[in-house]
Amino acid sequence: MTNIKISAKGVQVYYGDNHAIKDVDVQIEDKTVTAFIGPSGCGKSTFLRCLNRMNDTIDICRVQGDIRIDNEDIYDPAVDPVQLRAKVGMVFQKPNPFPKSIYDNVAYGPKIHGLARNKADLDEIVEKSLRKAALWTEAKDRLGAPGTGLSGGQQQRLCIARAIATAPEILLMDEPCSALDPIATAQIEELIDELRQSYSVVIVTHSMQQAARVSQKTAFFHLGNLVEYGVTDKIFTNPEDPRTESYISGRIG
Amino acid sequence: MSASKHGSLLQTDPHTKKRNAAEKRFRMYGLSAIGIAMIALVILLVSIIGNGASSFRQTYLSFPVTINAAEIEAAESALLKTGAYNKIIQTSLLIYLTENDLLHGIPKTDAFAMISDEAGATFRRFILADPDAAGTTFQLNLLANGRIDGYFKGRVTAQTALLDQNVTPAQLVLADRLADQGALVKRFNWAFFTNPDASDQRPEAAGLGVAILGSLYMMAVVLCLALPIGVAASIYLEEFARKSWITDVIEVNIANLAAVPSIVYGILGLAIFINFAELNQSSPMVGGLVLTLMTLPTIIISTRASLKSIPPSIRDAALGVGASKMQSVFHHVLPLAAPGILTGTIIGLAQALGETAPLLLIGMVAFVKEYPAAWSPDAGLFGEASTALPVQVFNWTQRSDPAFVERASGAIITLLIFLLIMNALAIFLRKKFERRW
Amino acid sequence: MSEHISSAYDRDLESIQTLIVKMGGLVEHAILEAAQSLEARDIERADITRKADKVIDALEEQINEEAARVIALRAPVSKDLRALLSVLKLASSLERVGDYAKNMAKRTPILAEMAPISGADSALRRMSKEVQSMLRDALDAYVRKDVELAESVRQRDLEVDQMYNALFREFLTFMMEDPRNISACMHMHFIAKNVERMGDLVTNMAEQVIYMVSGVMPEEDRPKMGSTVTAQDI
Numbered sequence: 021m022t023n024i025k026i027s028a029k030g031v032q033v034y035y036g037d038n039h040a041i042k043d044v045d046v047q048i049e050d051k052t053v054t055a056f057i058g059p060s061g062c063g064k065s066t067f068l069r070c071l072n073r074m075n076d077t078i079d080i081c082r083v084q085g086d087i088r089i090d091n092e093d094i095y096d097p098a099v100d101p102v103q104l105r106a107k108v109g110m111v112f113q114k115p116n117p118f119p120k121s122i123y124d125n126v127a128y129g130p131k132i133h134g135l136a137r138n139k140a141d142l143d144e145i146v147e148k149s150l151r152k153a154a155l156w157t158e159a160k161d162r163l164g165a166p167g168t169g170l171s172g173g174q175q176q177r178l179c180i181a182r183a184i185a186t187a188p189e190i191l192l193m194d195e196p197c198s199a200l201d202p203i204a205t206a207q208i209e210e211l212i213d214e215l216r217q218s219y220s221v222v223i224v225t226h227s228m229q230q231a232a233r234v235s236q237k238t239a240f241f242h243l244g245n246l247v248e249y250g251v252t253d254k255i256f257t258n259p260e261d262p263r264t265e266s267y268i269s270g271r272i273g
Numbered sequence: 274m275s276a277s278k279h280g281s282l283l284q285t286d287p288h289t290k291k292r293n294a295a296e297k298r299f300r301m302y303g304l305s306a307i308g309i310a311m312i313a314l315v316i317l318l319v320s321i322i323g324n325g326a327s328s329f330r331q332t333y334l335s336f337p338v339t340i341n342a343a344e345i346e347a348a349e350s351a352l353l354k355t356g357a358y359n360k361i362i363q364t365s366l367l368i369y370l371t372e373n374d375l376l377h378g379i380p381k382t383d384a385f386a387m388i389s390d391e392a393g394a395t396f397r398r399f400i401l402a403d404p405d406a407a408g409t410t411f412q413l414n415l416l417a418n419g420r421i422d423g424y425f426k427g428r429v430t431a432q433t434a435l436l437d438q439n440v441t442p443a444q445l446v447l448a449d450r451l452a453d454q455g456a457l458v459k460r461f462n463w464a465f466f467t468n469p470d471a472s473d474q475r476p477e478a479a480g481l482g483v484a485i486l487g488s489l490y491m492m493a494v495v496l497c498l499a500l501p502i503g504v505a506a507s508i509y510l511e512e513f514a515r516k517s518w519i520t521d522v523i524e525v526n527i528a529n530l531a532a533v534p535s536i537v538y539g540i541l542g543l544a545i546f547i548n549f550a551e552l553n554q555s556s557p558m559v560g561g562l563v564l565t566l567m568t569l570p571t572i573i574i575s576t577r578a579s580l581k582s583i584p585p586s587i588r589d590a591a592l593g594v595g596a597s598k599m600q601s602v603f604h605h606v607l608p609l610a611a612p613g614i615l616t617g618t619i620i621g622l623a624q625a626l627g628e629t630a631p632l633l634l635i636g637m638v639a640f641v642k643e644y645p646a647a648w649s650p651d652a653g654l655f656g657e658a659s660t661a662l663p664v665q666v667f668n669w670t671q672r673s674d675p676a677f678v679e680r681a682s683g684a685i686i687t688l689l690i691f692l693l694i695m696n697a698l699a700i701f702l703r704k705k706f707e708r709r710w
Numbered sequence: 711m712s713e714h715i716s717s718a719y720d721r722d723l724e725s726i727q728t729l730i731v732k733m734g735g736l737v738e739h740a741i742l743e744a745a746q747s748l749e750a751r752d753i754e755r756a757d758i759t760r761k762a763d764k765v766i767d768a769l770e771e772q773i774n775e776e777a778a779r780v781i782a783l784r785a786p787v788s789k790d791l792r793a794l795l796s797v798l799k800l801a802s803s804l805e806r807v808g809d810y811a812k813n814m815a816k817r818t819p820i821l822a823e824m825a826p827i828s829g830a831d832s833a834l835r836r837m838s839k840e841v842q843s844m845l846r847d848a849l850d851a852y853v854r855k856d857v858e859l860a861e862s863v864r865q866r867d868l869e870v871d872q873m874y875n876a877l878f879r880e881f882l883t884f885m886m887e888d889p890r891n892i893s894a895c896m897h898m899h900f901i902a903k904n905v906e907r908m909g910d911l912v913t914n915m916a917e918q919v920i921y922m923v924s925g926v927m928p929e930e931d932r933p934k935m936g937s938t939v940t941a942q943d944i
Contacts, residue, residue: 077592079516102597110593116586118605128604129594179590186595229785256787258925268787270719271712 025050025190025220026071031085033066033075040066042244044085048237053212053221055231055252058241059267064224067241068192071222072108073101089190106133109183113195115175117167117182122159125167125178126150129186145185152218153181154211173204180211184219191215193223197230209234228268232256240264321689325682327426331462331477332417334388334451338365338396342407345400355393358400362392362415375450379443387444389416391471391478416464417457419477419676421448425459428675465683469642470665476676479669481684483641487557487659488626490647494561494655495568495625500618502565503572510573511580512602531570538567539634547635555636557645558655563631568621575617579610612706619699623692629663637664662688722780723790726773726797727853733769733801734849737808738842740766741908744814745838748821748901749831756818759811766808773801789925796922800852803911803918807845810904810911814838817897824894827884830877834902837873840866841908848916855923863916864928870909877902 026048033041041063048054056064066075073094075081087094094104106129118125126146129135136142146163150156155177159170167178176196183191193212197205212221212234225231231238232252239249240261248255248264259265266272280286285293340361348357363385370376370384392415399413400406416422420440423429425448434442451457468480514520542563546552552559583606591601632638637660645657660668662684669681714720740759747755777794780786786794844863851860881895881902921927 072593074589074592102595104595105593106595112586112589112593114586116584116590118587118590119609128591128596132594132596132600132604182590182594228787232787257791258788265788266712269714269790270716271714 022049022052024048025089026222027086027088027091028067028070029086031067031070031083031087033063033070033084034082035066035078036080040244041070044241044246046239046246046249048220048222050220051216051218052237053216053223053235055235055238056222056224056241057226057228057231057238057267058247060226062241063244064239064241065194068194068222068224071190071192072105072110074105074110076101106186107188108190108192109186109188111176111179111183111191111193111196114199115172115179117170117175117178119166119168121164122150122167122170122178123163126181126185129182133186135186149181149185152184152215153177154207154214155181171204172200173207176200176204176208177211180208180215184215188219190220190222193221195224195226198226205230228256240267242267321682321685323682324679325684325686328465328679328683329462330459331464332422332425333414333458333460334366334417335412335414335456335458336366336369337410338362338413339410340400340407345404345407348397355397357393358396359388359390359393362388362396362413365413369456373454375447375454379447383441383444384447387418387421387447389418389475389477391416391475414460416477417448418444419475419674420444421457422477423676424448425452425457426679428679465680466687469644470640470660470668471642472640473672473674473677476672476674476680479677479680481662481665481687483644484660484662484665484684485687486644487560487637487641488662490557490645490655490659491561491564491661492622492626494558495564495622496618498561498565499568499572499621503569503618504576504614506569507573507576507580508602508607511577512598512606527570527573531574534630535567535628536630536634538563539631541566542631542635553652553656553658555639555641555658555660556652556656557659557661558653559635560632560637560659560661561655563635564625564628567628567631568625571621571624572614572618575620576610576614579613579617580606582613583609612703615706616699616703619695619702623695623699626691626695627663627688629661629667632661632664633667637661638668640668662691716784719780719784722776722784723793726776726780726794729769729773729776730797730800730804731849731853733766733773733804734845736762736766736769737804737811738845740808740811740815741838741842741845744811744818745835748814748818749835751818751822751826753819753822756815759815763808763812767805770801770805774798777801789922792922792925796918799918800915803915807908807911810908813904814901817901821894821897824897827881827891827894827898830880830898833873833877833880834898834905837870837877837902837905840870840873841905841912844870844909844912845915848912848919851916852919852922855919857920857923860916860919860923861928864913867909867913870906874902874906874909 024047026046028044028046028048031041031044032039044067056068058064069075070083070087071089071094075083083095089104089108093099118128120128123146126149127136127142130142130145136145147156147160150159155174158174159178167175170178176199180191180196197208200208209230212223215221216236223231223234225234235252237250238252238255240247240255240259240263242263248259248261250260255264256268259268338361344361348354348361351357366384366388367376367381376384395415396413418440420429420434420437421444424434424440424445429437429440429445431442431445434440434445448457464478465480466485467482468478469483470480471478510520510523542559546559546562547554552562587605587609588601591605592598596604639658639660641658641660643657645655645659646652648654649657666681666684666688669677669684740762743755743759743762746752747759777797781791781794784790844866847859848863850856851863878899881899884891885895917928
């Protein structure tokens with residue numbers, strides 16, 4: 021019986037007057053890949069960003085409801101979002117490595133969170149993260165080269181390495197492959213499959229095939245509502261809600 | 274195959290022809306506009322360089338001078354010290370001229386008048402710096418009179434000498450003889466950059482020394498104040514301030530401040546710094562403060578533009594890894610924005626360097642002969658009276674002696690060279706530190 | 711069911727459905743023709759029926775190709791996927807029904823040489839008619855996505871089985887009465903068995919239709935009387 025890592029109940033999100041997320045309840049399991057699918061503007065990215073409080077940076081955004089990680093309310097006033105984001109890593113749609121060297125990119129997170137006591141520790145963290153992100157063999161001889169000099173797929177793996185360097189427990193991925201070619205995409209998907217042994221992964225994706233390939237559980241969002249949430253196999257072979265059926269079959273209405 | 278709406282591609286249809294003609298005309302307009310601008314620029318440069326280039330060479334009289342210790346003592350104890358030294362110079366000159374038989378037919382007074390009045394002071398400085406020279410004969414380079422200098426530069430001729438009360442045709446003849454002898458030469462005028470300003474009677478001795486120093490002090494003040502304040506204000510407005518009507522008002526006001534005429538800042542400086550805060554008038558400190566106020570909007574606007582140009586993905590990436598807002602700004606955004614900020618600062622400084630109007634109002638237009646010290650006990654930091662490069666130009670153009678026209682143009686050339694160097698530095702720094710992301 | 715955003719997808723699915731319906735029509739016709747030409751001992755008619763099986767086979771191939779193409783290009787899921795998988799199975803079943811009809815037609819000239827067995831021909835004809843009607847209903851259920859109709863087809867297989875069992879006992883009796891009847895009876899028996907098999911295949915089709923529409927394969931044992939007569943009945 022897998023345990024629940026993230027528990028969301030009655031979550032509402034408003035952008036000014038726009039009610040973007042309407043009363044979402046979802047339980048995300050540990051060491052599992054959960055996919056969020058849905059048409060554009062349905063709120064899946066917005067909901068994802070609630071999980072690491074990235075929506076705090078947007079002035080007009082209001083979040084209500086109960087979101088708990090390991091049964092701790094992350095919107096509790098005592099919680100520092102900075103600390104939260106060390107525990108909940110994020111990878112973005114467009115690979116955005118810092119314009120620093122590969123080494124510095126990965127080392128930045130551990131440095132500012134004080135996770136390494138000395139240079140040797142830091143070197144070890146960097147190597148482990150790059151290995152986990154399947155980038156070590158390609159990068160080990162040019163750790164000083166700028167991160168922006170890598171190819172698109174490599175850059176995204178660098179961003180993944182950077183995210184896991186702070187030893188998070190949850191990885192949030194917002195359409196990580198949408199800017200990549202099919203081969204790089206396949207490599208990242210393979211990586212996600214390995215990562216799920218150590219982390220809980222939540223991935224927002226536009227590609228239903230990707231959600232079907234990569235995830236164990238899938239949540240379908242539509243116009244701010246969570247329409248259906250269940251085991252991926254069932255969602256794609258015999259979903260319960262007709263809206264889900266329409267969306268995955270490419271039907272209107 | 275039915276005829277398509279477009280006809281053959283190999284034949285230009287009338288619509289395309291008209292459009293091409295219009296674009297060609299537009300290109301012509303552009304080129305002619307550039308042409309006009311270029312012509313204006315060329316005329317400007319030619320006239321300035323034409324007038325000013327000659328100021329970089331100055332006529333010097335070179336001949337052996339002797340002085341002994343007793344004469345030095347006598348001169349030092351005299352009331353008018355430079356006058357005594359002048360006498361010694363004149364004695365030595367007479368010896369030289371008679372030895373080389375150059376003086377025939379020319380009165381002695383004329384010969385003496387060929388030397389600049391500044392010579393005595395120059396000689397005195399030389400002796401005081403090098404007391405061992407007493408008792409020896411050494412070659413001394415002394416400035417020639419402004420009119421003699423003008424003769425070698427074409428301003429003064431035998432005809433004008435007849436009407437001019439400061440020079441006689443006989444002096445011109447002697448000048449030619451000395452030139453043939455090799456005693457009267459034109460040298461590169463380093464003194465132009467180091468000498469302080471000189472009075473109307475001695476245009477040959479006038480230099481930019483004080484003005485350059487004054488401008489340098491002011492630039493130091495502007496750099497030390499405007500850069501940190503401007504960058505900090507910008508960062509706060511751009512990264513930390515919540516969007517509200519207050520920040521909107523501030524933004525609008527800053528944009529407007531950049532358009533305010535500079536003379537208004539002069540009045541402001543007068544009212545606040547001189548009348549209210551009672552700082553010293555004509556000091557580089559006040560000038561620097563006024564110019565800081567003027568340059569702040571420029572720096573703030575260019576810093577904001579640099580900060581805005583950083584894509585939000587960098588900030589998101591930093592926040593995502595768990596950096597605080599402050600860390601993301603200082604570790605990531607600022608280093609990336611640095612080239613733009615630097616360029617904006619240097620351009621702001623270059624603008625401040627050339628400002629004249631506000632400085633006139635706070636009194637930096639005075640005639641200053643002593644080099645201002647950076648700090649003194651009674652005047653404070655940058656508190657001694659000074660003048661500035663553009664103000665010096667203004668000053669010299671007001672003087673009656675035509676030699677000052679040459680010097681004013683020379684000062685303009687110097688100013689332009691400084692501005693060129695600063696802009697080149699800005700471009701170089703930008704290229705060196707620009708990073709791609 | 712609303713339309714796909716891609717209208718070409720809808721057109722592809724429709725064209726495949728049309729092919730199935732066409733193939734089904736041909737098979738229905740083949741069943742009836744085979745039965746009637748057997749009863750009438752009409753060798754020429756039987757021959758036409760036999761040759762017509764080629765068209766049915768060609769249609770099955772065409773349906774297979776079309777379905778594979780749509781699966782490759784559209785990556786269908788859920789209902790669409792079930793529809794396409796079902797179409798493959800339906801075509802395969804139809805092709806085998808067609809083969810049984812062809813078999814019936816093939817035996818007609820042979821039986822024409824022999825004396826008719828009274829009652830058997832008409833019984834066979836009735837059985838064939840029943841199977842043909844089941845097939846028509848199954849195809850209707852497919853087109854109309856009618857689960858109830860498909861379910862009723864499943865139930866009617868019981869009758870076909872019963873009719874087969876009755877025929878089987880009759881043939882046994884005939885063969886025991888007069889050994890000269892054995893040859894004819896054996897042939898007739900094979901034909902009867904084939905018709906019973908046709909009924910089973912049509913029932914498979916009906917079950918496939920239920921799966922396609924509801925997503926659940928009907929689990930309960932369908933009514934069968936397949937295990938036929940034991941030694942005691944003799």
